[in-house]
Amino acid sequence: NAGVTQTPKFRVLKTGQSMTLLCAQDMNHEYMYWYRQDPGMGLRLIHYSVGEGTTAKGEVPDGYNVSRLKKQNFLLGLESAAPSQTSVYFCASSRSTGAGELFFGEGSRLTVL
Amino acid sequence: GQSLEQPSEVTAVEGAIVQINCTYQTSGFYGLSWYQQHDGGAPTFLSYNALDGLEETGRFSSFLSRSDSYGYLLLQELQMKDSASYFCAVTSGGYQKVTFGTGTKLQVIP
Numbered sequence: 001n002a003g004v005t006q007t008p009k010f011r012v013l014k015t016g017q018s019m020t021l022l023c024a025q026d027m028n029h030e031y032m033y034w035y036r037q038d039p040g041m042g043l044r045l046i047h048y049s050v051g052e053g054t055t056a057k058g059e060v061p062d063g064y065n066v067s068r069l070k071k072q073n074f075l076l077g078l079e080s081a082a083p084s085q086t087s088v089y090f091c092a093s094s095r096s097t098g099a100g101e102l103f104f105g106e107g108s109r110l111t112v113l
Numbered sequence: 114g115q116s117l118e119q120p121s122e123v124t125a126v127e128g129a130i131v132q133i134n135c136t137y138q139t140s141g142f143y144g145l146s147w148y149q150q151h152d153g154g155a156p157t158f159l160s161y162n163a164l165d166g167l168e169e170t171g172r173f174s175s176f177l178s179r180s181d182s183y184g185y186l187l188l189q190e191l192q193m194k195d196s197a198s199y200f201c202a203v204t205s206g207g208y209q210k211v212t213f214g215t216g217t218k219l220q221v222i223p
Contacts, residue, residue, distance in 0.1 A: 031209060033211065035213070040121075040215065041215060042200060042213050042214055042215035042216045043156065043200065043202075043213040044213070045210065045211070045212060045213075048210060048211075050209070056210070058210065058212075059212065090155060090156070092156075092211075094209075094211075096209070100143070100144045100145075100146035100158075100161035100163075100202070100204045100211065101146070101158045101161060102146075102148075102156075102158060102202075102211060103158070104155040104156050104157070105155065106154075106155050107155055
């Protein structure tokens with residue numbers, strides 16, 4: 001059982017480049033989340049989705065876009081990367097009746113030069 | 114919006130008991146969760162409280178007081194492997210948005 005899988009795990013970008021992070025879950029979860037984690041800042045919610053075709057903004061959505069075309073996948077896009085987006089990105093999923101239990105992927109470390 | 118406060122660092126002795134507090138401000142509160150994260154790893158779920166009171170899972174217990182917007186995580190019989198960061202998180206809103214605190218780094222010393 002793979003759980004939540006993130007690709008890529010590491011990426012280096014130049015300022016202004018674009019990229020997409022892919023999150024896939026095989027647990028048939030309704031809810032999916034993208035967080036970024038920076039030293040001393042905890043986990044900050046970027047965007048989340050409560051079902052296929054629906055997305056919502058979190059605490060720090062600027063500079064990111066997301067799509068949930070299939071229930072099992074949640075994509076996070078950076079249209080024009082900036083050094084401030086250097087971070088570790090975590091995807092998570094949960095059941096709609098999941099009692100606050102999020103299942104996390106292993107993280108994707110992104111460096112923007 | 115939401116805000117959560119927890120201590121940034123705690124040090125405790127192996128075999129002892131430690132309590133990590135969390136206070137929160139939010140609208141549409143559903144429940145309070147706790148997560149553990151070791152350096153370089155992903156957060157893992159520990160517990161969830163939707164109602165007032167104490168929930169016990171092995172060496173870990175979690176408490177919630179909705180009227181005080183306060184909760185805590187209690188770790189008993191501390192082991193060296195418990196050295197990690199611990200995050201409280203609030204589930205709120207109609208779509209169950211989950212917002213995390215900034216985390217408490219626990220160091221267990223011999």
